Amino acid sequence: MREYLKFYIDGQWVDPAQPGTFDVINPATEEVAGTVAAGSAGDVDRAVAAARKAFVTWSTTPVAERIALLENIAAEYQKRMPDLGAALSEEMGAPKELANGFQVNLGAGQLSTAIEVLKNFTFEEQRGGSLIVKEPIGVCALITPWNWPMNLIAVKVFPALATGCTMVLKPSERSPFTGQIFAEILETAGVPAGVFNLLQGDGPGVGVPLSSHADVDMISFTGSTRAGIDIAKNAAAGVKRVTQELGGKGPNIILDDAALAENVGKGVVTMMMNSGQTCSAPSRMLVPGARMEEAITAAKAAASTVSVGDPNGDSAIGPVVTESQFDKIQSLIQQGIDDGATLVAGGPGRPAGLDRGFYVQPTVFADVKNDMTIAREEIFGPVLTILGYDSIDHAIEIANDTEYGLAGFVAGEDLEQARAVARRIRAGSVAINDGFDFAAPFGGYKKSGNGREWGEFGFSDYLEIKGILGYTPGGDGA
CATH class of the missing domain: 3.40.309.10 (Aldehyde Dehydrogenase; Chain A, domain 2)
Structure with a gap:
């Protein structure tokens, strides 16, 4: 039986701020497959503070340095794919062929796509006398569901890393095993302390304090429309950017x-x-x-x-x-x-x-x-x-x-x-006719959400756009 009783905060595996655990039920056997620490507002405060501190330096790292880190992650991810597949089957019941195939391969595909996008992404562009700059938005709260764990973690974490953001990830309490292994991958790959932080727990314990935290700049959520509405309400007082990929009836x-x-x-x-x-x-x-x-x-x-x-x-x-x-x-x-x-x-x-x-x-x-x-x-x-x-x-x-x-x-x-x-x-x-493309945008109209993920479109929500006027004296901005 698995036991994960620490969180990854500021580059260290640390004890929760207060006691508390939850059991993960294997849906194939209806038996307990593992015990995981349950986070609280105190853990959120520590993780967000670590991310805020790390943002000062990570946001200014050269693109080449970010590419190198993502390539290190890709190498470690390949090594741990069997572990991820086994965890997927235990926590959410995916058949081994699907778990070790499309489920984990989607995460790898999102990573390789992010690397290629970053190699060619334009963060600065001069238009007339003005310079248009795309800058990382800041500290991001990433809240993911249980149904495609590796794809939905990857599609948020990798664009955030690529654009220079720092983050706190809260995986679903129904699929925490893969999130824990993912954190181990990033630690081994050398992600700087505080850039990536992992908390486990449920919506009331972690999701609410995370989505309403004053030092969180952006929230990316995938899940039910009902939960997405609640998160948007929690974030409204702070005028945070909220992107959501919600329900569907295709x-x-x-x-x-x-x-x-x-x-x-x-x-x-x-x-x-x-x-x-x-x-x-x-x-x-x-x-x-x-x-x-x-x-x-x-x-x-x-x-x-x-x-x-x-x-x-x-x-x-x-x-x-x-x-x-x-x-x-x-x-x-x-x-x-x-x-x-x-x-x-x-x-x-x-x-x-x-x-x-x-x-x-x-x-x-x-x-x-x-x-x-x-x-x-x-x-x-x-x-x-x-x-x-x-x-x-x-x-x-x-x-x-x-x-x-x-x-x-x-x-x-x-x-x-x-x-x-x-x-x-x-x-x-x-x-x-079953078309598929990692580079195409993915996201919803109406109550299916807002914002877009996948490919270069997945970078946009993690960036602020700044106009520096008069960058070239006498330039014509018309």
């Missing part, structure tokens, strides 16, 4: 062509990955109404291939993260049945033969109306809803009829048509 428009069945099948499998615990998942599939039966057949066949079981085995998906999440998903599945949607695959209860662990059947509903609860709420489990459309205009109307706007998807053989549809979806990123 539309996946399947175009009316010969590849419909194939694209339906792909959409089902993509939705189920990570047990459906992805804010940008394609959870609302839109198909031509006249071909609903064909879509149902394809979806049912695809769902039957998604095996569920022990993360240490060969299953495609493992459990969902907690008992409370399991109960919420079960309630929404039953709501879909009660509201009259057609149950195509899965349904309430655990999969056959799995009597322990928070396992959910890969579930597909068809003939869903967009006003049904399962089409409106973010379920955050392996549950797909299929809705019919009459025309492309109708599909886009349904796709945009949501309070969310994080991600959208279009699948079809006619690339020009797919491009035209993608332009009309109101979301921060839209993937055509």
Whole structure:
């Protein structure tokens, strides 16, 4: 069993300011997998003070020095990838192939992308007689969730380091193991004292004092829309910059062509990955109404291939993260049945033969109306809803009829048509035929958040823009 009872503050592993721990439950076994120290406002004060002190020097380091540090981190990260993968499976139930593959590789990809962006990033630009300077914003509070731990830590920490900021990271209390190992990686790589600090704990104990702290300049949060609203309120009194990547209910428009069945099948499998615990998942599939039966057949066949079981085995998906999440998903599945949607695959209860662990059947509903609860709420489990459309205009109307706007998807053989549809979806990123790009911006419209991460776009929120007028005497600023 793991035991992490110290925090990483000012380059040292230190005891918490006051006693307190929390247990981490392995969602596959429902047994305690580890004990972790629980932070408090006193720990937040120490970590923020360390970051504030370190900012004086780190903010002025040459770009070459920051690149060298990030490259050192990349080397250490590669060494610890097996440890990170094992921790992921224990803390949030990711199957070993996913945990050791896409989960940890996303973190590595974000790091290599940040290095390449930094090598070519322009921090100063002369325009006429003025100099436009991009400077690090200051001390950043980074609050991350449990569902893609390494990606969501990496996408915040590495741009912050690259731009010259200092930071305090609070991982989710549901996935603290990976955060602890990540801190060990940065320590070994030689991150200067105080530049990176790690605290563990829950929202009331650490998140609230961190997001409301007077010496924090910027907050980057990924998580639920409800929690994001609370964080924004906490930060408002200090007029802090707050960036948020929140919930989603991604539309996946399947175009009316010969590849419909194939694209339906792909959409089902993509939705189920990570047990459906992805804010940008394609959870609302839109198909031509006249071909609903064909879509149902394809979806049912695809769902039957998604095996569920022990993360240490060969299953495609493992459990969902907690008992409370399991109960919420079960309630929404039953709501879909009660509201009259057609149950195509899965349904309430655990999969056959799995009597322990928070396992959910890969579930597909068809003939869903967009006003049904399962089409409106973010379920955050392996549950797909299929809705019919009459025309492309109708599909886009349904796709945009949501309070969310994080991600959208279009699948079809006619690339020009797919491009035209993608332009009309109101979301921060839209993937055509499973497109993927570390350099593309990621973030939300509407209640899915604000700000952008990934690639060079992920640097912007960590920078202040200063205009130095009269930098060149007699220069024309017009």
